[in-house]
Amino acid sequence: MAAPPWLRNLSQAFRAHRQLRGGWYLEIMRDRLRVVSAELPPRPDEPTAAPPKRRAITLQTPPGPATSAAALAEACGIFDAVMAGQWSWPDPDATPAADDPSHLSRAALEHVSDQMRARLVGEQMGESTWHRTWRPYLARLAATAGERRWADDAALLGACLRNWEPNSRARQMAYDRARRLWKEAGWPWPEELAPLRGNGKAAADPRGVRAFTDDEITALREAIERSKLTAADLVAWDCLTVFGLRPKELQGLELRQYEGAEVLVAVVGRSKRSSKGSSGARTVIAVPPAGWPRDCFDLLGRWREHGLPAGLLTMRSPGELLSHQLRRLHQPEGLTAYGLRHAFALRLGVELGLSVREAAEMMGHSPAVHLSTYGRRLDAPKLQDKLAALVKARAVG
Known part of the structure; x- marks a missing residue:
């Protein structure tokens, strides 16, 4: 097949720059332009005394008549550096620059993802957090990059986010993970993508988080007692209810009475680490639902007698098992173990009136996380009472 006119003109200009020195060629290989010559030095993985042979280096400049001038400059720069003995093969482990088209390849994105994982896991988050909340989004981005050759960053990222x-919430997390990856690589982020992140609040439940009501907790407890679940399973569910634990915090849990009083406390020994921060061991006072006895149906005695389910204490994700139990018990849709x-x-906030800082300490997270998660539910009653009082005062006046 005959070379296109722009490639013939480019080759002639490159030959003129070499002052007719032979053995150098420009060719197209799989929609990329490359320089071929036996005078290119051996690659790093070749023996030092490798015999002369034709080697090829792919240009960063894409082929085409519109980019011929840039391609000529790049090819001439390689020739001049080789002749001066100053040229070396690019480092395969280096992160491509933002102006290098290869930075949008699947291999480049996986390389940067591996770099970021090595830096974050162990320092800012655990391995399971990475695989659950980071890897799926970055893997989808790399897979999108491998579908075809992308014109620019915005085109690739936009296709992935859609x-x-x-x-x-998933779109927001994908956006944030991709932006963090771009920051890790030092690539400029296309600001025109900001509208694609969207507003998660627009899709959020106007009532806030989906929590168990006291009646639903009673119904759940009765369903567990009627089911084939064990006494140890009921202990686990009661601990989640009265101490507000994360399912994973059942592992390493200890119960005792608070300084001889008839109040139960849980000593949470498991720490939690994530990209938002970490929480260490803490002591939590039992706060049972309204109508429960103070001893929470002799929870301490049942815990000493039955303990917690052995299988639950060794699982990587106890929450999955607990949510499966909820489905088997035919509980209302949308409720999970986290609902307790x-x-x-x-x-803590509505019935007992604890401040955000106090409640956050009992929950084992920061006040900022507490406010962002529960602020809508905590503020709504106060706002409604205030507004009702103002309307009543205006009517009386």
Whole structure:
């Protein structure tokens, strides 16, 4: 097949720059332009005394008549550096620059992802957190990059982000993970993508988090007692209810009475680490739902007698097993084991009136996380009471 006119003109200009020195060629290989010559030095993985042979280096400049001038300058720069003995093969482990088209390849994105994982895991988060909340989004981005050759960053990122529903939490997480990857590599982020992140609040439940009501907790307890679940399973569910634990915090849990009083406390020994921060061991006072006895149906005695389910204490993700039990017990749709933790948080703030800082300490997270998670539910009753009082005062006046 005859070379296109622009490639013939480019080759003639390159030959003129070499002052007719032979043995150098420009060719197209799989839609990329490359320089071929036996005078290119051996690659790093070749023996030092490798015999002369034709080697090829792919240009960063894409082929085409519109980019011929840039391609000529790049090819001439390689020739001059080789002749001066100053040229070396690019480092295969180096992160491509933003102006290098290869930075949008699947291999480049996986390389940067591996670099970021090595830096974050162990220092800022655990391995399971990475695989659950980071890897799926970055893997989807790398897979999108491998579908075809992308014109620019915005085109690739936009196509990837549209895999998730607008205004969804998943879309926001995909956006944030990709932006963090771009920052890790030192590539400029296309600011025109900002609208694609969306507004997660637009899709959020206007009532806030979905928490168990006291009636639902009672119904759940009765369903567990009627089911084939064991006494140890009931102990686990009661601990989640009265202490507001994360399911994983059942592992390493200890119960005791608070300084001889008829109040139960849980000593949470498991720490939590994530990209938002970490929480260490803490002591939590039992706050049972309204109508429960103070001893939470002799929870301490049952814990000493039955303990917690052995299988639950060794699972990597106890929450999955607990949510599966909820489905088998035919509980209302949308409720998970975390719904008991949410109910505990609302008891602290709405029923007992603890401040955000105090409640956050009992929950084992920061005040900022507490406010962002429960602020809507905590503020709504106060706002409604205030507004009702103002309307009543205006009517009386």
